[in-house]
Amino acid sequence: xxxxxxxxFQVICLGELHKESTRSFLSKEVFSNSSVDxxxxxxTPKKLERLIKRMESGRNYFPLLDADIMNILRxxxxxxxxxxxxxxxxxxxxAKNHHGHSNSRDQSIAQNYWGTFEPGLRHxxxxxxxxxxxxxxxxxxxxxxxxxxxxxxEMLNVCVMGEHQNGPxxxxxxxxxxxxxxxxxxxINDTRSLPDQIYEWFPLLNRQTxxxxxxxxxxxx
Numbered sequence: 433x434x435x436x437x438x439x440x441f442q443v444i445c446l447g448e449l450h451k452e453s454t455r456s457f458l459s460k461e462v463f464s465n466s467s468v469d470x471x472x473x474x475x476t477p478k479k480l481e482r483l484i485k486r487m488e489s490g491r492n493y494f495p496l497l498d499a500d501i502m503n504i505l506r507x508x509x510x511x512x513x514x515x516x517x518x519x520x521x522x523x524x525x526x527a528k529n530h531h532g533h534s535n536s537r538d539q540s541i542a543q544n545y546w547g548t549f550e551p552g553l554r555h556x557x558x559x560x561x562x563x564x565x566x567x568x569x570x571x572x573x574x575x576x577x578x579x580x581x582x583x584x585x586e587m588l589n590v591c592v593m594g595e596h597q598n599g600p601x602x603x604x605x606x607x608x609x610x611x612x613x614x615x616x617x618x619x620i621n622d623t624r625s626l627p628d629q630i631y632e633w634f635p636l637l638n639r640q641t642x643x644x645x646x647x648x649x650x651x652x653x
Contacts, residue, residue: 433465433619436647442586443579445557445572447564447645450497453594457651458558459503461617462592464511469553471508471517472545473501474560480519497560504558520544520557535569542574551583564589565644591645595652600637605650607633620648 436444446462448454473480475496483501486494487509493500508515522540530536541563549555557564563571572589579587595605609615620626623642631638641648 433461433617433649435621436466436590436619436649438467439588440586441588442551442553442583443555443557443575443588445559445564445587445589446592447559447561447572447590448592449561449594449597450499451594451597452499453651453653454592454597455499455501455504457594457617458592459507461651462649463504463507463556466556467554468508468512468515468556470548470550470555471515472520472548472555472557472559473517474521474558474563475519476521476523477519479521480517484517516548518544518548520548538563538569538571538574541571542578545571545575546578561591561593564591566646567644588647589645590647590649591641592649592651593641595650598640600634600640601650604630604634604637605652615652617649617651619650622646623648 446458448458473496475483483494483496483505487502487505491502494502505517508517520541522537522544526540526543527537530540541559545557557571559571566573566576566589572587576584576587576589593601596602608618623645626642631642634642
């Protein structure tokens with residue numbers, strides 16, 4: 433986690449399941465140890481403005497997509513007082529302009545992302561897992577395709593999951609326990625660098641996660 437937090441990536445797309453345990457882990461272990469200049473959230477600018485007002489008024493808890501976001505906001509503000517926080521979710525106006533075309537939402541989000549992008553700064557995008565996959569027409573795929581060759585090398589998509597949040601991942605964690613790997617949070621910095629046997633022994637994990645994300649963060653309970 434320290435290596436990831438201190439890396440030179442300009443853009444990190446953190447794909448999460450919207451759960452309290454995930455947000456708690458992100459607040460305590462990821463954002464508390466990561467440098468970030470711009471935080472991009474799965475909400476509209478208007479809704480983000482209300483979230484910020486609630487935080488500044490002292491609210492201890494407020495959900496964003498069914499899980500508390502206040503601790504993350506406070507953590508990044510305390511660590512980086514000058515941080516810029518943007519909501520880049522598709523707006524109602526954008527949705528109407530697209531007339532419900534397939535995958536138009538992530539096209540809108542990508543457009544909103546580029547409206548906030550500042551070269552040379554560290555951007556962390558916190559969105560639902562699917563938006564951060566490398567699959568066609570999702571957010572990370574869109575912005576990666578639109579980036580310059582130099583920026584492409586400084587963009588990273590990361591899957592963040594708890595050990596019990598996904599069956600194939602749970603089986604992999606059990607395997608690691610059985611071969612004596614220390615029971616703690618862990619990061620696979622480059623999912624392409626695993627031994628070939630892992631892809632063969634865990635085909636569902638490979639299809640669902642390893643092929644879709646460059647990095648995988650797993651937190652243990």
